[in-house]
Amino acid sequence: MTAETTTTTTLPRSVPTGISLGLGARIHRRLAAVPTAVLWLIVGLWTLPSLGMLVSSFRAEDAVKTTGWWTVVTDPKLTLDNYRAVFSTAGTDSPDMWRHFLNSLAIVIPATIIPIALAAFAAYAFAWMDFKGKTWLFVGVVALMAVPIQMSLIPLLQLYTGGAHLTIGGQTLTLFPDLNLAGTPAAAWLTHIGFGLPLAIFLLHNYISALPRDIFEAATIDGADHMQIFRRLVIPLSVPALAAFGIFQFLWVWNDYLVALSFIGGAPDKAPMTIRLATLSGGRGQDWHLLTAAAFVSIALPLAVFFALQRFFVRGLLAGSVKG
């Protein structure tokens, strides 16, 4: 995976001084000047807490609560008790952790894939198609980013439980049918799609509109219609942006608590991992040692996703397309 990255990477050309650089480029240049040893030090400091938690998750309850995690160096006694407790259902009426893991997946998969797909279409249309009211529609979409999610919890709950109806002069018009979604994963992922889309469209539009016009014109002359240009040019060339937003949205949804609690909180067997995690430490937090293990269970997938998608962050994807 690193081989692919390096062969297609073009080194940045040296930039003539006196030309104002973008903020990103300036930051990049500053960072590039920091000695590697310093960077490793920062990496070490950054990872230390994670390491501590990982070690703690393998220590017995007594040990965790009385001594620091570093004592493993002198007194290496490790156990899987915490993990067993996390996965056990004994003494509780809640389903096991695997169930919550699957619940999380049921929310996060549609909530990540659907907005990326929709946003890519929308971004292409906003960037490269001409239609009436395009500018205002785009402004409207971007403005939606300013809507706080808390403001919409109650309206959405009503929408999911009763639908939306408009009564004019005795005639009732159903705008959104009563699908009885509250307490289902659909309620969560629909909400995440709605709140993810404006940002996704905005980010992807920035990227897609910066693709060189000439290759689209060349494709038009070669006989491609919008759909073919989208599928054969825009998607493959936008992979870095799609992957970046994918990771972003995945993490956001995976870690979400508010939306999940509001819409599925009443149905413990449908709840995602975050909700289970919050209850795991007990009513008064007396079982907090279990959180160490649970936390690692819940970050396993995001880590896997991150490493899987990172190879798509390829620079120089457009190399050789157009010159000048």
Next chain:
Amino acid sequence: MAAVVLEQLNKIYPNSSHAIIDLDLDIIDGEFLVLVGPSGCGKSTALRMIAGLEDISSGVLRIGDRVVNDLAPKDRDIAMVFQNYALYPHMTVAQNIAFALKLAGRPKAEINERVQHAAQTLQLEPWLDRKPGQLSGGQRQRVAMGRAIVRDPAVFLMDEPLSNLDAKLRVQMRAVVARLQRDLKTTTVYVTHDQVEAMTMGDRVAVLRDGRLLQVDAPETLYERPADLFVAAFIGSPAMNLLDVGLEQNGDQLEAVLNAGRLIVPPAVLAARPGLLAYAGGRVVVGIRPEHLHDPAIGSDHGPARIRGVVELRESLGAVIDLHLRVHAKPAVTTETRQAAGDIELLERQAQVGESVVVATVDSRSKARVGETVELVVDTERAHFFDPETGQAIWD
């Protein structure tokens, strides 16, 4: 194969810039037509209208026997080569070339065969599996050509396809493209701002200025009989010397009066340009190409006309020498020469003091040195005359 006919074509951009004005052009089936003109004159706009990438504001465009004004690019049976190649960066060379055929749903075997053939024609076979990013500029340019020829369209449209290559490669590719077109006999419209490219490649050359067509003719005709001052100044390198002179009648002969002396208009020129008589007593612009000034010390058989000046610069090009002479004569200052001039202020200053710099391309054996005052032979038989107001060549 198809003729391309432009009738009263106009392009007005949404910002109301009028990029193409009443363009009439008859491009013959199988012809290599070059559209040439300075940057911003509307060449690309004209080409993109033919391609269907820009709407036609008014006028009629025919390709073959169809009016194509409202046809999508893909239905016009054209292929285009872009200035910056516009290759698909994530596809291999083979995929780039095959793209149009694949979209058209051709059978796989046929696609392979045609891609192979195009690659062979352009010597791209070793690179078929590379991506554009791994190719040199010249190779990318050939891929762009390959993408066009593989479709075997009725018309090739090329927008400055060689301008991103270095000088040497450009000269090579000039020959490659010209030969390819001769072999395929596909009607070609080729846009360039480089008059050398235009003169060497085109069957005919159309000179465009500010969205208007000035002249369309074979390269030799353009050189021998420029229709106006702009064409005269634009075609030829170094550019034609254009002097603002008085015209006086002396008996039955006409004389052009420079500050530096007089040039007699030869009877043959007067016979060819009877219109000159009407300018007697007035002013005209006389045009003398650098290659029609000679060192009197070399060769014989020179006419009597001379021009005298101080050598300011001597540029040896090997086979010939360009001499830059400061001459007491007023340079022609018109909208056309201003546009063609590199330094407008210098031109105006020279006009004020009545001095111009005349360039002469003389034999490499010339002994003229910088600082010397020299006298050069003027081949007045080949002089050009223009109306200083309208810029039109004076003939009848």
